Amino acid sequence: MYKELEKFKVSNSFTFTIEDSLEQACNASEGAGVFVVYAIEGDAKELIMVGSTGTVQKDGTLKSKNGGLYDKIVNGHQFAKTGRKYSWPAQMKLESIDALEVVWYETFNADVKAIPTAVEGQVLQNFLDENAKLPRWNVAF
Numbered sequence: 809m810y811k812e813l814e815k816f817k818v819s820n821s822f823t824f825t826i827e828d829s830l831e832q833a834c835n836a837s838e839g840a841g842v843f844v845v846y847a848i849e850g851d852a853k854e855l856i857m858v859g860s861t862g863t864v865q866k867d868g869t870l871k872s873k874n875g876g877l878y879d880k881i882v883n884g885h886q887f888a889k890t891g892r893k894y895s896w897p898a899q900m901k902l903e904s905i906d907a908l909e910v911v912w913y914e915t916f917n918a919d920v921k922a923i924p925t926a927v928e929g930q931v932l933q934n935f936l937d938e939n940a941k942l943p944r945w946n947v948a949f
Contacts, residue, residue: 812930816841816922818914823848825907826900830882830893838876839914842927845945847900848907855935856908857945859884860928862916870916877912886945899945 813819818841824833836843840862847856861880862872873879882893889895896908915922932942932949942949 810844810931810934812927812934813842813844813911813913816913816915816920818917818919819912821909821911823907823909824896826897830896834878834882834910836877836881836910836912837914838874838878839917840870840872840924841877841913841915842924842931843877843881843910843912844931845943846909846911847903847905848909849905853909856943858928858931858935858943860915860924862924864916864921864923868921877914881910881912 818837818839820835822833822835824830842858842860844855845857845859847854859880861877862870865871875883883891885895886892887895887899889898900908913927914920915924915927929949932946935943
């Protein structure tokens, strides 16, 4: 786990396989924050994506889409298809990924005020520093 994520206490994870319904498997909150996705292939686990949701306004308040992290994970667009609930299983099949482990963190709530995209950027920066590239499912940042 990345050290910048350790301070966030509202957090959980779930595992997703091609046979699962992402809508049912996803246990993410409707809060704002960051999620990291690991590909599980046999005994190997690789960070393949980092995402976030929620925007902090100039007055310090949060602007969040309805559904927060849950909606972003399940219905967010990726791989030019509508909704990850459709695109993730297809991509997993293409890449022969056994399962995904998704870990999510609320980074902005009553107790903590970390800008979701800033936290996402820090995790990606650390990955870039270690690997000289972004995780394979992140197109750009």
